[in-house]
Every structure is written in structure tokens, then in C-alpha cells.
Amino acid sequence: MNRRTLLKNLALAAPAAWLPSVVAGLNWSPLAPAAFQPTWDSLAQYQTPEWFRDAKFGLWAHWGPQCQPERGDWYARGMYQEGSDQYKYHVEKYGHPSKFGFKDVINEWKAEEWNPEELLALYKKAGAKYFVCLANHHDNFDLFDSSHQPWNSTRLGPKKDLVGGWAKAAKKQGLRFGVSVHAAHTWSWLETSQRADKDGPLAGVPYDGKVTTADGQGKWWQGYDPQALYAQNHPLSQNSQDNGMIHRQWDWGNGVTPPSKEYCEKFYNRTIELLDKYEPDVVYFDDTALPLWPVNDAGLRIAAHMYNTSTQRHGGRNEAVILGKILTPAQRKCMVWDIERGQSNEIEPLPWQTDTCLGQWHYDRRIYDQHGYKSAQTVIHTLVDVVSKNGNLLVSVPVRGNGSIDDQERAIVEGIAAWMQANGESIYGTRPWKIFGEGPAQAAAAALSAQGFNEGKGKPFGAEDIRYVTKGKTLFATALGWPTSGRLLLKSLAAGGPHYTGKVKQVELLGAPGKLKFEHTKEGLAVVLPAQKPNDIAYALKIMSV
Template sequence: MPLSRRSFLARMAIGLTSPYWLPLAARASSINRTSFKPTWGSLQGYVAPPWFRDAKFGIWAHWSAQCVPEQGDWYARSMYMQGEPQYEYHCRTFGHPSRFGFMEIDNLWKAEQWDPNELMRLYKAAGAKYFVALANHHDNFDTYDSTHHAWNSLNVGPRKDIVGGWAKAAREHGLRFGVSNHSAHAWHWFQTAYGYDGEGPLEGVRYDAARLAKADGIGTWWEGLDPQELYTGPNMVLPEGIRGAAAVKQWHEQHDGIWMETPSQYNPQFARQWFLRCKDLLDKYQPDLLYFDDSGLPLGQTGLDIAAYFYNANRQWNGGRLEGVLNAKKLMPEQRHALVEDIERGGSDAIRPLPWQTDTCIGDWHYSRARFEAHSYKSAGTVITSLCDIVSKNGNLLLSIPLRGNGTIDSDERHILEELAAWMSVNGEAIFGTQPWRVFGEGPTKVASGMFGENNAQAFTAGDIRFTTKGDVLFAITLGRPTASHVTLKSLASNVAGTIDRVEMLGSPLPLRFKRDVLGLTLEFPQQIQGKHAFVFKLMGHGLTSAT
């Protein structure tokens, strides 16, 4: 049904004035008749594109000015919370946040050693089929040529189009390109910048966001910029008179620290600006994937508006084919037909009928010097076995490799990428372009379903097997090196449909001896095979990969 004049004017008032919002007859020449509408019902017509189902593995650069201090996650929020390690570090290194706020860290981010082509070469060799760049975080800074937000990486800090540089490098190396948008939470997450110390010599002195206005920038590096645009305005400000650092922290956790997906009642303009910024991001870089760090879609109707816009625009960019992927978290069952669900730092305990994704990191999301010095990143083996488990259940893995503020990775991270590349060069056949089998696998180790399940995950063993299929081939992956000379796969006992004519191990051209009976398929494990992470048996025959 065409929009009424009243509805159309209402959409204009919140900035939704692109041709997408014209009645269907007026835009039929640019968007076909099956255009998505900004409702959950319409979005449920979405089908994930083949490229995403086949890709299986992507790498993410979760990189912005919060990596400059090298103090780990959520620096821009925690540096304003007295008693937090980032606050203590900030006071020692830069000064009190009433005098030196996060906007100054934005300007310290120079990305002076960033070489996206060299990094993309490493990512591609490590097996990545798609690459995702962080376009903004909860710190409300755009890392791209942002028309609607002056606090961006061309005006401040690097003076470079970070997203544009990543996009060019990814596409030159044949990778699909995505962007992640986290800024829908900035209006509450960044309110600590308006707070104050609860104790000590500067007790009650408001931090920089509460003191600075555009006029204060005259004669400074930020002349012409409005700090309130960056810090989002005083939406949920810590009230006067709260005493003690612990009490202040508790107030923040109970108010602005709650994860809210609704538009701000204090700042109605925020959702309008968010839409314009996100639309600008999509129009300029035409990504294949858009990741939202949100439970469902962000900011109520605004999230539905941008989801429909992305799908329709992506179809237009691709000659009528919908090639776009939209990630969000904690989806209701019916919402999983509208988006590709992302499970942060977690997994699944079963094969899921629709494609899904785990996103995780080898360390902290923002670069941590302490992680490197302690050599406490996830190992390449952990990444590989997690990938095999996820792929066996119809999922993809999006892995973040943290960058330092200068745009480089450290020696431990480079070594992990090189180990991934070595494993992929031998075993990638069992990962890319595969589908789940009748069962995902077998073995003693249980995987919890849901977000943050990896925090309590047990290490996989040689007794844990995962299955994938491609064409007429079945792959059986042991998630550890067997100590015995034989491996038995109970899921392939002689009463299971299909015949087996030949078995090989990837990395060796010689066929392996095997025996199949009611107890399972027993395979010879060649002791001369090199490796230490996961080993792939390639089973060839007839009827193995057909559905039960």
C-alpha cells in the first residue's frame, strides 16, 4: 500500500527521505517488485546467499582509537570509571579525564604503520573468504568518510578513510567485504564521560564531556567540531552528590550500563542521525555483509528501516540478486528467517537448519599489550578445532585479530595466522564449500549453545570427531591427534546407509586400510603425518552423503 502523505512526511521528519521510501510505482525502475519492506514479516522472505554458506571463515579487524592505549576492551567507557584499571592507566599516562578525555585519544590514533594489503595477504592465506572492518564502536567515532558525522577518521586522528582502505584491499584479494556497526549503543554506553570521581582530590569534578562545547575548540586541534556530537549529549547523567567510587560505578551499571536496543527517549535525534550515518556507510562502500552488535535489530523501527534498505540496495548493486548478509544476535525463532544470527563467543550444540555465525577474538576485542606479553592468545589449534565444530553444524566463524593503534599486528598474532595458513593449505577442502552431514559428529566433549559459551568450554580431544560433506565425499575430522594407530568412527557402523570404497587422509596421497562392522568404521592412522591440531579423513563411496 502506498504511504499516506502524513506517513511520508513523518518519515521525512526523521530523515528517511531516500527513494526507498517512495511508493512502489515511483521506484520500480530501480528496485524490483519483490522489494523488502521494513517489517519483520517482510524481512522473513530473506535467504542467505550461497557465497556466505560456502565461505565458512572470515577475519575481522575490530580496530579503532580504543586500541591506541593497548589496554583491552571498552577503554572509552572504563577510562571514565574511577577504580577501573583503564581509569588508573589513563590518569597515569594522559591525565585526569576532566582534562584529557577520550576525544583526545581519537586524535592520537594515527594508523601510521597500517598496510591493509599486507594484512589482507596474511588473512587470505589463513583461509579467510570474507573480511569485516569495524565502521564504528560504542565510542561513536566513524572510521570512514562519514557525511553525517564530523567525528570521523578523515577529520580526526588518522586522516584516512579506514573502511575505504580495507574495502579496496579485501576486494583486490578476492574476499567478500563487510562492515560492523556498533554505534546504536553510544547514546547510553558513553554517558560515563559526563560523570565524575566519587572520591579523591577531584571528587565531584565533571569529566570533559560535561564541560566542553563547540565554542571551546577555538584555537585547538578540534576547532569547528562539537564534543557533544561525539559524546551524544547528556542523556543519562550521573546525578550530583554520589559519594565513593564503588557507588558511582554501581549507578552507571544500573542506568547507562544496561544493554538497550530502544531509541533514546532523551535524544530523539540520535536514531535519525544513526540511520543517516548507516545509510551513508552502505551507499559509499556497498558491503556484502553488515554486522550489528545488537540483540535483534537496533533502535526499534529504525533498525527495520535500515535492514530493508540494505537488502533492497544490495540487490540493486548486484543486478537483482540479493548477495547481502545481515548479522544480529539473540534472535527469536521467527527472526532467524530474516537475518543471519550471530552468536558472540559461543556456539551450538546441534546442526542448525539455517546458516549462522560465531564471532570471537583471539584475545580482547581491542588490543591488549598485557595479552601479548603474557602470550595468552587463543592458539591456532583452538581456532581450528572451533572452526571444524562450527562448520559441522552449518555455521561460519568470524575471527577478530586485534590490531595495535599504529595498524600492525604483533609477532604472536602473525604466528597464529601462519599456523592457520599451514593447516588450511592441507585441510581446507574439508571446510570451504561443505555442508553438514546427517550428524555433526561424535565424542565426549559437549559444546554449550548460546553466547559466551566459550568462556567455560572444554578442550576438544582426539575422540571428538566432526563431519562435513561435499558432493559425494564425506570428511571425518579428528579434533586432536590420536595416540593409537587406529581411529573408530561409531557413526559409520555397517548398519548406516552408504558404502565406502576408499579412505585417504588429507596431506597424504596413499589410501588407508579400513574395516567396517557393527561397531563402526575403523581407520588406520598414519603416524608419519605431520601436524598437531585436527586431522581429516576423506571417505569416498556411494550413498554416504545422502540424507537419512
């Protein structure tokens, strides 16, 4: 067994302080003797709250200063990659990154059309039960009133408390509120800002990744230390010039330069302040397991703190949900497993979540111009499939730099709303049935890759693809297409078969009036559908037994 495997195994069994690779932090004070402690063993007490299991559907505003150029995801990294699309766009729009860096993009960002109350009212109408906003991204800019990070949205850019505005609007609509936290990775993610062009008239001139406070004399950012934002006062990681290396170093291995203790404690303090000030019920960490694990225990301390404070606020019930990626089976007991842009292919024993986006994570104008967004049908089909497997779906609606969503996105959200208003009964508060479904799509389902990424790789859903869930004594069967024959056969409900042992009393089609005619035989439950379909997306049958 090599050292890396040994440490991973130890990580599941031992408190963090025992691990030779973990730099334990200074800040920890448990609230009570029986409270959660910052160890994997202690976090394994966690139980996913019922509100999250019932909610099923959330919407997300993955919005920050990288949306200002409207040129797609990871702009703050890509603009420093010579020859890349974002680099070329940046040079043309703003100037060379040695003269106009990402800090200057922040200064361009004003969020002048941001109206959180209007957007959250729309998202509630669309059926979201929880809402998540970006608190910071890998660009390290805090979107809240942060006393530990001077580079934040109350001082620079929009000069607004964006998390505070989102939180107030979400709570007004009665939605559970969440934040997504990505800033643990700035240390290595922004190493591209330490580069220089290899070709051209400015070859060898460093980008602005290592500028200091002194360099800001007489400039708009005078008095601000760019290193508090870029965090690049450290040697480059191994193979840093390889743009793909960041993915192989995401778990703080494979030659990444270890983050300093000061960097880790600053991240810890920022995150604790975020949790205490805005009291989110959901935190999404864009990390392998928890932030900075296994090189520092900051993520463990944050998780324990969130669970303890939630328990304290809710009269002894822990209502908190922490979402993490690429979890071991043991770690899935400590938080909720999140799959990015993908779905599990089976009913998971523990609640989980898929997160995806209508377009790119950061707004990309080209997707609008090319009509490239996911349709309302794609979103609903994903939701129905995920819910049948004990999961939730969190969907990001890309927000423009100015704080608005575009007309195509609005139409998609309205389409989701129309379906959810008629069919939400088959989604909310349901639990998996004995099997998740039937049909040809499941036979061609693609396997997960890393943190997910099997979205759209399988066979498209059709009328023979059925997904099942239960609510009490009611069984819901949702067909992901409308059969041309006008008759739907649910093979898994065959009389005398292994799955359905009841006697069917009544069948209804949500969104359509009256009861449906049916025949229950050893071939399955054959349902005669109405002449006109109630929508163009998916069709939920409500099946009641004697």
C-alpha cells in the first residue's frame, strides 16, 4: 500500500489531528460536549434533513465578476492562458493581462440590473424549494460583507452585499437558502496569472498575478493588496504550465504546491463568518470531499460548526445540508453527495444531488446567440430521473454580468413552472419505489466520470422510459414521452410480477381531468391516455390501489 492510499484510508478512520499530512488549524470551540467534532467519525452522525429530501428541486445563481465579460466559465483563469479563446477575447476587449488583469474586471462589474426579489419570485413560481447563490468562486472575490477578505462586493465592483440581498429575497419567498463556496482552490487555480506571453510584442512581460500593494499607487485599487485576491506569493505547482493539471491536482495531490497555513485559516474565517452572518441551510463546496482536505482540517471544522449551529438554531434538529463531490462511501454518511452534470444509474441508499446548468456556469453570450440552452423538457426529464433514484436537482440559471437573466432563460424557467404547477405532486415529498424505472434509456446509460459528467451521454428519453416514485400508498409513474398509440404500458406493474403486488383501483393523469381507463394483466398496467396530451414534456400517472 503506498503512502497516498494509506493516508486516504486513515482519513476515514481517524480524527484529522492524527494524520501526518493534515495541518490542523487553530480555531475550534465545540458548542456542547455531544456536538459534532471536526473528524470524519463524528460527522458520520449526520442525517439528511427531511426538508431537503422533500424539496427535490432547487435553483442556483452561479453569478460573480467572471460573468461580466459574458465569455463563459473560469474566465479569471482562462484570460491568463495565452492563445485561448478567453485570452484573445480579453486582449481585444480590455487589453493585455499584464496591464488589465482580473482585478480590473472586478472594477468593471456593477450589477446595475440586479433585482433579487423579482428573480426569486420567478424561481418560486418555477417550483424551486431552495435557492443557492454564489458566495465566492475560485477567483477569490467574496460576494458578501466579509471582514476577512477586503476584496469583496460591498467595497469593490457592485458595492452591494449580494449574498445578503439574495438571502433576504429567498426568505421572503419562503425558500430555503444556500450558498456555494469555491474559493479554497484559488491558490493553485490562479497560478496562470503568474505567467507571461511566450510570443508576441509583450513576450516575457509578467501578467499581473504577483503585483503588490505598492504597484497600486495612484490607481483605482490604491490601498488594496492584490495578493489578498490572487494569493500567488508562492512557487508554482508541478507542471503548472499544463492547463489541464489543475484537474489532476484538485484533491491537493500530484505535486500541487501546499497552501500556507495563513491561506487556510483565512479561508476558514471567511467561511465561518459567511455561515454565521447569513445562516444558510445549504452549503455547496466545489471540492473533493471538503475544502482543503486532506492537507488541512479547515473543511472538517467548518462542517462541524455548521451542523452544530444549525442544531442550536433549530431546537436540537440539524437542518443543515453540506454538499460535496467525489465522496468515499464513508464520507457520504457525513454530508450529501453531489454529482456535477450527471446522474447516478441506480437508487442510491442515501439522499444525493445532481447539479447542472442551463448553459455554462458563468454567463456566455454565445450560448444565447446560438440558442444553446437546455430546454425545460431536458430539465424536467433530468429532475424526474434523479428523483426516482433518491436524488435532488439543483439547476443554475446563468445570470448576466448586469444581474439580469435573458429572455430565453426566462422562457425556459416559465416552461418549468407550467409543468411543476400541474405535476409537482409527483415530485415533492416522494420517495423511491422498489425500482426506479424501466425503458431503453437505462440500458444505454453512461457511467459517471470523476465528479459526474455523464449528462447527455446516454440514449434520449422516450415514451417507453418510465420513472417511479411513491408517496404514502400512492404510486406515481412518469412517462418521458407521449406514445403514438395513445396507450401506455407499464411493464413493471405486471400482475403477479415481483414489484407490484397491489390491486389497481384508480389511475389519473396529472394535469388532465377525470379518471383513465386501464387494464391490469400479467403484461403490465395498460393505461388508455386521453386524446390530447396535457403538456409537451412528461406525463405523470397517479396510481392508487385498493
